[in-house]
Amino acid sequence: MFSLIIPVYNESENLPILVEDICRLGIDSLQEIIIVDDSEDDSTKNSIKPFLDKVSINYIHRRQRLGLATAVIEGFQEAKSDWLICMDGDGSHPVSMLASFEKSMNDAALDVLVGSRYIAGGALASDWPWYRRLVSKLFCLFVRPLTAVSDSMSGCFAVRKKAFLENAPTFSPIGYKILLELLVKIPEVKFKEVPLCFSQRMKGDSKITQKIMLESICHIYKLYKFKYL
Numbered sequence: 001m002f003s004l005i006i007p008v009y010n011e012s013e014n015l016p017i018l019v020e021d022i023c024r025l026g027i028d029s030l031q032e033i034i035i036v037d038d039s040e041d042d043s044t045k046n047s048i049k050p051f052l053d054k055v056s057i058n059y060i061h062r063r064q065r066l067g068l069a070t071a072v073i074e075g076f077q078e079a080k081s082d083w084l085i086c087m088d089g090d091g092s093h094p095v096s097m098l099a100s101f102e103k104s105m106n107d108a109a110l111d112v113l114v115g116s117r118y119i120a121g122g123a124l125a126s127d128w129p130w131y132r133r134l135v136s137k138l139f140c141l142f143v144r145p146l147t148a149v150s151d152s153m154s155g156c157f158a159v160r161k162k163a164f165l166e167n168a169p170t171f172s173p174i175g176y177k178i179l180l181e182l183l184v185k186i187p188e189v190k191f192k193e194v195p196l197c198f199s200q201r202m203k204g205d206s207k208i209t210q211k212i213m214l215e216s217i218c219h220i221y222k223l224y225k226f227k228y229l
């Protein structure tokens, strides 16, 4: 069984489409969806009301922008299942990834499953801005001494709850890069990469800011210190 954690910040246009797609899949092993919403208003929350009787939804409304990484960690801590999947709420990650991850969950040797855009079968949205493509690839290269994962910047991944909980006290989540933190802080982490075809968000603009980009650089510096000092 798995819990699906979806961090959202003002995604009232996208979240209902995503949740509807997930309901349509009818995956038996999906135990619950945990939505961690930092929107100041109720519009994102209200947008998924039609689905509350179709799937088990735990809605955590924090009402202030406390950050993507802390939202994911909070969702993971609330989750009931043995496996925790994280997926963006803007439609960038195809719902078919749930079945792709599920196939590997019975492998007792694995701690983390990564939706990767940079392995055979994976892809980056062709309409993603060139500077985002460049920054994503540069960040992935820059952190190769920290992890052998080819797409450690991915926001679509799964972690075994036990591996997460055992190492949770060491996490200091900042910015967007929660997967990288898991890969660095789970000792001798056993991972598998699964191809991810990443598409441009359905509606609206990215919530990333220059401040978040800078925070990501600080985060990577701290992870280098954690691993090598």
Ligand SMILES: Nc1nc2c(ncn2[C@@H]2O[C@H](COP(=O)(O)OP(=O)(O)O)[C@@H](O)[C@H]2O)c(=O)[nH]1
Pocket: 007, 008, 009, 010, 011, 036, 037, 038, 065, 066, 067, 068, 071, 087, 088, 089, 090, 092, 155, 201, 205, 206, 207, 208
């Ligand atoms: N809870 C929460 N979710 C966030 C925050 N920032 C972004 N998100 C969500 O995280 C996901 C990825 O964000 P997005 O802006 O699309 O990032 P991008 O795909 O890298 O451009 C989306 O579902 C956002 O709504 C935040 O501060 N808090």
Ligand SMILES: [Mg+2]
Pocket: 088, 090, 092, 201, 206
């Ligand atoms: Mg996005």
